Amino acid sequence: MKRLKVSNNVIRRLPRYLRKLDELSAQGVSRVSSSELGKQLGLTPSQIRQDFSCFGEFGQQGYGYHVPTLRAQVAAILGMDRNYRAVLIGVGNIGHALIDNFCFSDWGFQLTAAFDVKPEVVGTVFNKVPVLSVEELPQYLDEHETDIAVLAVPKDAAIPVTRLLTAHGVEAIWNFTNVELTEPNSSVIVENVHFSDSLLSLSYFVSERQDEKAARAAREARREH
Amino acid sequence: MKRLKVSNNVIRRLPRYLRKLDELSAQGVSRVSSSELGKQLGLTPSQIRQDFSCFGEFGQQGYGYHVPTLRAQVAAILGMDRNYRAVLIGVGNIGHALIDNFCFSDWGFQLTAAFDVKPEVVGTVFNKVPVLSVEELPQYLDEHETDIAVLAVPKDAAIPVTRLLTAHGVEAIWNFTNVELTEPNSSVIVENVHFSDSLLSLSYFVSERQDEKAARAAREARREH
DNA sequence: AACAGAATGTGATAAAATAAACAAAATGAT
């Protein structure tokens, strides 16, 4: 598979393609064209073809794309067949929700262990995932190859825990804390899930629409006058 | 405040500016230049100035930006001073986590009520938020002006609940389900929090780095040979 | 088997986003 300097925008679209392809599969659709895909995702056919062409030639002229094949290709591009191993740090509300409800294995991940400081959760097992003490974390990381850490600790613990993780070889963090983790000289890969950023974007769009409505109303009031 | 066709990228950076400004405030910093802000956020000073200039002139030549003032301006741009009212649908694991841990009021939102189908949660109160039955939802929406709905229901309920919400005047949805809500003819504003999309992006970047490492190792092995 | 219709992959073109450059204006030190 080629992999030549692909832009961020392209990468962010890949999971959406995957999701749509799964949906089509579930509907029994086995063949799809870039224009159909574009219509359903709100993208131009051209963009879709160009996105895929970053990684290879997955379609067939005059036919389109074979859904299961394309799905497999996109999954491979995303690394879903690499069986990455993950640990979760912080079994609070959000951490707990992830263990119980987020199906890591659906996306090619294996959640091997969780860690927390609270004595009442240490030693328990949720959804087949054992909760260990954070004190055991360094040794665990040294002994078990771990590709990503899911960070769901309270705000104050975010930076120290990140230091610990990187010091023990973790190279990627899925960050659920509302803290900017990326440090200047660190090479760790950070993917943020900032709830507040998302909500504030929504807030912006709602405000924008409200203002447009108000402006329209004002214009009409003036006209009637 | 001006608001003239601002690109999505700009809007997505605003919450990050807000977060950084809060951090600076907490550190007692009251003055910041675009270059300092840029250094701390990994952006060019030019981009930061251009972003702000979409909405007005908030700085002062030779001085920079007054942190509290700029913070207030960004907050206003994002609509944080409009006291939007929100309801939550689906008090499962993620919904519960949001009620208990996500401080809506910090971002200018008021979570007025939650709704669920499960008899054992209906009637309870979490963090001052009453949980009502979904059967009461239509009437509630008709009687209480509601700006956004937080959707945290199981996959199958996502579309029907969305229809219900839009039918009763809700114009914005913060979507935590893994379902593509945006329908062709609907004008509802949807902001997605797709955990899986985020994890898969991370998976891509990890795979990319792994491949680079492997390629480097192969090159070196060849050289030594 | 031939041919009209479809749909890809890609090179060219247009649009958008980012970065650089600079004039204007305020600061703060001498």
Added chain:
DNA sequence: ATCATTTTGTTTATTTTATCACATTCTGTT
């Protein structure tokens, strides 16, 4: 009070991203 320094807001240039257009190739029907 003056002047070198700083830093903005904005214009211009550059880079990146998305769209268009089309030659090529496969499909499926007659």
